[in-house]
Amino acid sequence: MKKSFLEAVKSRRTCYSITKESPLTDDKITEIITEAVKHTPSAFNSQSSRVVLLFGKQHDRLWEIVKDELRKIVPADKFGATEDKVNNTFKCGYASVLFFEDMNVIKGLQEQFPSYKDAFPMFSDHSAGMLQHVVWTALSDEGLGASLQHYNPVIDNAVKSEWKLPESWRLIAQMPFGKPSAPAGDKEFMPISERLKIFK
Numbered sequence: 001m002k003k004s005f006l007e008a009v010k011s012r013r014t015c016y017s018i019t020k021e022s023p024l025t026d027d028k029i030t031e032i033i034t035e036a037v038k039h040t041p042s043a044f045n046s047q048s049s050r051v052v053l054l055f056g057k058q059h060d061r062l063w064e065i066v067k068d069e070l071r072k073i074v075p076a077d078k079f080g081a082t083e084d085k086v087n088n089t090f091k092c093g094y095a096s097v098l099f100f101e102d103m104n105v106i107k108g109l110q111e112q113f114p115s116y117k118d119a120f121p122m123f124s125d126h127s128a129g130m131l132q133h134v135v136w137t138a139l140s141d142e143g144l145g146a147s148l149q150h151y152n153p154v155i156d157n158a159v160k161s162e163w164k165l166p167e168s169w170r171l172i173a174q175m176p177f178g179k180p181s182a183p184a185g186d187k188e189f190m191p192i193s194e195r196l197k198i199f200k
Contacts, residue, residue, distance in 0.1 A: 008141040012133075013187065015145025018093040018178035023143045026055055026095075032138045033097065040131040043123035044113070048105040049131045050169050052098040058163075062098070062174070063091035065158045066151050073154070090149065094178035097135060098159065101128050104168040128172045136175065145180035148173050 003011060022029065030053060037051050054062055067086050074082050090096075101124045110117040132148060139146050152171040159171060 003141055008137050012137045012140040013145075013184035014147045015140075015177075015180050015184050016089045016147055017180060017182035018089075018145045018176065019181050020092065020094050021179040022094045023179060028142075029053070029095065029139075032142065033135060036131060036134045036138055040127065040134050042127035043120070044109060046105050046109055046124075046127070048102050048124050049127055050100040050102050051131075051135075052100070052163060052165070054096045054098065055094075059093065059096045059176070060091060061162065062096050062159070063087070063176070065162060066090070066155055066174075069151070069155045069158055089147070090174075090176040092178070093176040094144075096177070097175040099128055099132055099172040099175070100165070100169040101125075101172055102166070102168055103170050104166075125172075132173055132175065139177055143179070144177045145184070146175050146177035148175050150174070 024032075033051060033053050037049060040049065042048055063086050067083055070082055070086075071079055106120050106124050109120050113120075116123075136146050136148065150173055152173070156171045159165070160167065160169065
């Protein structure tokens, strides 16, 4: 990495101004995503996270699906603003990462360890969140800007149908990314004393 681990964590920001360019090759991006998926921890080493990486026309198709599905629920007189946001903030990027959790894995763990049955969906969300952060930070550290979007469950069925994904895959989030065309906005922080308690 170009930065230390904590420097990379600090530098990761939500970036909405992205372009269809990348400082990395598709192979390098794929390598980063592969290592993140392989090495991000999961409860009981369940490895329940699943990822779909979309380049080029496949990336564009995702955001057309988003618009198609939103058009069904957004009033016609307000859809122009929605379409502009999708086109100029997400579709304008280089590629997208789709994050899923395989619910068959979760169900299997619930059957194997019934004492933790109610906790496994939460454990799954923990793993998913860690993976999203690892991918986001790794891409940022290589000079890519990204944001995390949640158009699920509105797009779930259409996405599974388009890429013929297993029914057991639960869509968690979408991450469009590309070369930043503007810096991220300022970020405000709550007093750390309200978020961190230390006892000795």
